[in-house]
Every structure is written in structure tokens, then in C-alpha cells.
Amino acid sequence: MAEGRSPDELRELARRMRCDIVSMLTEAGSGHPGGSLSAADIVATLYGSVLRHDPAQPALPERDRFVLSKGHAAPVLYAALAETGYFDRTHLGTLRKLGSILQGHPDCKKTPGVEVSTGSLGQGLAISNGMALSLRLDGMMEPTVYCLLGDGELQEGEVWEAAMFASHHGLTNVVAIVDNNGLQIDGACSEVMCLGEIAHKFAAFGWEAVECDGHDIGTLVRVLGGARARAEAGGKPVVVVCSTIKGKGVSFMQGLADWHGKTPTAEQAATALAELGCNGEVA
């Protein structure tokens, strides 16, 4: 059930996913490249190595679950689902178009492999907690629910209601991951609404917080892959705060809030795809 790709294979998966992200967003003409690219290595590591899942059986009871709380990064999820075989890659070119299975934000009623619809920020962790409780009630102790949040998203109060809940209930089968790219629509998170030390905040809510490089595949495999065991050992939920760069992989997008919700022109896309080494293999 686990994909178990090698670090080199994961790097290649992440590279292909970045190509997919740039291609599908360019074709769509709207959407969110910055936060999709910042999360590409995290999501590639999850789908290519950490998650125990079977794309041919999206509802397999024993599967690990993934919830994209930062739903605007839907392209990174769609890229992972397509690259691992949940649906045909040709769908990527239909993103955000009428009749597409790939909505602007994740829609579980339309897209195979999407566990729950997200897009309104701050809601994924509470949902993940509920999914984890459900697994526990059913005696399914193996599966883990991985929830990816944005750092800007942590400004939503429900995140902290859910953080409180997870530690109160000792939910060791939930792993929160923060894509800490430091930027939100209006600028730097530190200037718009400073979150302070994210790891310390989670720790204060009773979580074990681990910080790591969100673009180092080897580190991600080790830290994300070991998070559940760490939670079980410590008896409390684990959050992995990943330092990332918004727009990572495309030189002219990197570190710029402006690329949160803007798509490249055809010319810019050609530059981006060349930088990423995207050949004819992607749409």
C-alpha cells in the first residue's frame, strides 16, 4: 500500500508536481501558485513515501488520510493525486473550468482522493481531529490523519480551538504540518498579523512541535515519516513546522507575496517550466 519511493524518486516526483502546478495554473488563468509550490516537497514526500494509500482504492479503510486545510493550494494536491494515479493526468488541464472534476478549491464530491472539501481557511484541523476520533472509535489504530496548514491560516481562531481539542483528547493519530512560507496575500505574515513562534504556540497548546526544512526531501522523509511514532512515544499530537519558500522552484516567484494568487503569462510559464526542467512529459 505504501509507495515507498527513494529520496531521488521523491525529488523527481516533486519536480514533476511543480511542472504540473505551473502548467495547470497557466492553463486555468487563475489560482494560487505560491503556496502550491511551497508545499510541493511536503506533499510529494507524503504521497510518495509517508502515506499508506492505494490510488486504485481511494476509500480503503486502512489508508492514511490527508486533509489539505490550506485549500487554495489545491494544485499541489491535484498534482500529487494525478502523479500517483488517482485520476488521469488529462484532468489537470481542466482545472477551474466548467464541468471539471478539479475545482478551484478541493471538492470531495468531485475529485477522487479528496477526503473532504476545504477552501475556507482554518477548518481542516478540526475535521482531521474528527476523522481521527472516528478511526479510534472503529478500533483502527494504524491509520494516521495528516493535515497540512498554511502559516497565514494559523490566524484563524478555529485552528487553535482544534489544537486545544487534539491535545485534550490525546490524538496521537493526527499529524499537523505547517507550510511556513512566511507570506500571505497582503504581505509578510510578520507584518500583516505576526504569529510569533509557531512551534512555541503549538507547544503551549500541548503539542510536540518539530521544526524542519520543508524543501529537504531527506529531512522530510525522516521527520514526517517519524511523526506518528513520535506522537505515540510522547503521548501527544505532533506538529511539523516546515520552513518553506513561497513560489519555491520558480526564480521569479520565490519569496514574493504577489504570487500568492496570480498566474504566469505564457511567456513567464515557459521560463518557469524551463527552470524546472519540464520537458514534454507534462501537459
Place this chain on the structure above:
Amino acid sequence: MGEKRATREAFGATLVELADAGMDVVVVEADLSKSTTTATFEKAYPARFFNAGIAEQNMIGTAAGLAVGGKIAFTGSFAVFATGRAYDQVRNTVCYSGLDVKLCPTHSGITVGPDGGSHQMLEDLALMRVLPGMRVLVPADARAAASAIRVAAATPGPFYVRLGRAAVPLVYDEGFEFELGRAYVLREGTDVTLAACGVMVERALAAAELLAAEGVSAEVLDVATIKPIDADTVVASVARTGAVVTCEEHSIIGGLGSAVAEVIGEQRPVPLRRVGVRDVFGTSGDPEELMVHYGLTAIDIAAAAREAIAVRA
């Protein structure tokens, strides 16, 4: 109609019955388990009860996750918080994903009483009715409430079951079975239709008695399902009577009055009067005093009926 019981009393007890019968129900509450009676369920099934604390958004979100996992997830809290405080969670997570989350908040309407306007939810039917996929039930008494909760549990998808704090007379007999999407003709008449829901059903029946004493024949409908509304029964009734009064413990905007107006406006226009709270917030007071203050008594319904009949002529 001697005995009085609050519709909320049916909540926790019915959940226990459902679990006893083998249904995979769970409950997420937001620190109001004694008031909503979900504490009854917690006592019987502690492992299936989760307190979110004073965090209604988290309550709905957690329930949504439990529903994603295959559970039938009931939520508690008061109507004002479950719908207003957590509206985005209800819309974007529960309804947009089409999940088996059943909102059964208590303390709806002005019969909350002394807690005042901040706690008297008069807009919840409007908020819930407009959500795609949401079914909206307003049981008239504790027996209807128990049955409505069973229907919500047995029917896939999101539900809103509006429950109240105050003890109200029993309208239905033991064994009443709530049917989703059905309006009940409780009294037949020829001069005016009194379409009521919730605690106003018993008052509409009383109004029909007042009108009968004057020689006016009123038909009384319990429109127990606000959505999907039983348009056929409503239209058939107003076709017979030629006038209608809606009666609800809710704003006259967006609830039963609006739902009936939409139906008859398109299918069978007749004079309409809406008895309800007239676009104001509530205030502190004894529940019965408040019903008088806001014009929600049998006398008010009868007066509105006379107006509607007069306009028709």
C-alpha cells in the same frame, strides 16, 4: 393537551435510543450538555460523546470529521451559536461536502426567555434554509422532536432540527411518526389556512378555536418540515381556504413565512399574513410574556386571520 414538555427533552434520550438500536451515532457538544440534554447520551455512551469546549466552530468541524469517518454526527449547543457562530463551518464543510452532520441545537426563539436578545435566535431558519442540501425540521412538540431526530439520523446528509427550551403542550399522540417533507393537516377548515411550525402549532390550534367561536372555519397545518417544504399540501389548503396566516417563533423574514410566500406566490397566490417576530431582536422576559409582547399568541393569529380573510373579499 394538558401535559407540557420541552422539545429539547427529546434530544439526549432519543440519541440513546438510536445508539441502543445499533446506529453509529456520536455527539459533539460545546459545553452545554446539561441544557441541551446531550449529557444523557454522554452518560450512556461516554466514548461516543465529545465536548469541544466553548468552541462552536470546532464542534461543527469535529462533527464533520467524524461524519467523514462514517459516523452519524449530532451536534448540540444553542441555536444562536450553532448556526451563527459556526455558519461558515456548516456551509463550507458540512453542506458543501454533504456530510452526515445533524444539527439539533436547543434554545431557539424567544421562549429562551430571560437570557434576552443575545440568546434568542430568531434568524436560524433563514440561515439554514438557504443552504443547499440542508433539511430543516421544526417539531411542534417533544414527541415530534424525538421522531424528527430519528428521521435525521436515518436519512443521509445534513439536517437542522430546531429545538426549544420552554415546556410546551403536547400536540401529537404517543407513537407519532415524523415524515420528512410532509405538512400535517391537524384541523380542516374552509375560510383560512393557519400554517404553523414548532411551538406555534399549538397556538394556531387555539386560534382556530377562537375563530370557530365567531363562525370562521380555520384549517391548521403543521409545516413541520420547512425544507423541503410540502408545497402540495400548502397549495391544496390555500386553494380550499383562499387565505393563509403563517405562524412561527422566528423572524418573519426568511423562515416559514417566507417559505410559504414563495410557494403560494408562484403556485397559488392568496392573501398572506405573517405572524412572527417583526425584524427586531428579542429582549429579556418570561417566555409567555414575550410571546404576548411580540404578538405570537392565539389572539394575534386570529386577528391576522381576520385581516387575511378581509383582504381576500
